[in-house]
Amino acid sequence: MLEFLNGLQPLEKGFWYVALISSVIFAIQSIMTFVGGHDADGINADFSGDLDHVDAPFQFFSFRNLINFMLGFGWTGVVFYNTIGNRFLLIALATLIGCLFVYLFFLMIQQIMKLSEDNTFNIENLVNASGQVYIPIPENMNGKGKVQISVKGAHHELDAMTEGGDRLASGTSVIVEKIKDKILIVKKLN
Incomplete structure (x- = not known):
């Protein structure tokens, strides 16, 4: 050859x-x-x-x-x-x-x-993000529930609490106010 x-x-x-x-x-x-x-x-x-x-x-x-x-x-x-x-x-x-x-x-x-995309998840970037309550959240920071939030196309289920006086039922739309010790502090979205 x-x-x-x-x-x-x-x-x-x-x-x-x-x-x-x-x-x-x-x-x-x-x-x-x-x-x-x-x-x-x-x-x-x-x-x-x-x-x-x-x-x-x-x-x-x-x-x-x-x-x-x-x-x-x-x-x-x-x-x-x-x-x-x-x-x-x-x-x-x-x-x-x-x-x-x-x-x-x-x-x-x-x-x-x-062309690359950074898809790393950082919980600190969730302030002002909206989501839905998955597991009910007790009122006045009396316990934790869970919320589902979509970030860059990926769904995350995260621990959440609320400072509000009303219990947040499953399916309630919420917005993240702040993050405290890796727990989302949320309020009901009007």
Whole structure:
């Protein structure tokens, strides 16, 4: 299958090997990325699902970036081998294009990370949120009930109390006034 490599000069043969091997590895990485097998190769991804640190520095030295560099380097060498007679210039161009591939991958990852959404739940953000009583809430802070609140599309069932003089029955619409010791203090929504 690779008999055509036998008659080539060593540098050209090297470019072909780098291009073919990196292309196969890149194809495997791409398939594993799209089918969800990103951990199956035993190599850590360039970024985790924790997107709280979007400003963190780009991981420059990674296996994926090595493959991206080798793709640009190898295929540039193959394509321009017979066009550029100066071998030093050819290697310099292949190196430059390889670095460009790494940079383009960085830009793609940066754009993908902008699409991420922070769905972490923080109870402190529920002040002024509305919900419905699920388990009746006794009046005058005499006991706890439960309310259901929808936050970013997720439903949460949380402990709640009321300072009001009336018991809040199941199904009553309420609004969160404040949070005290991880318990929602709610009042009836008019």
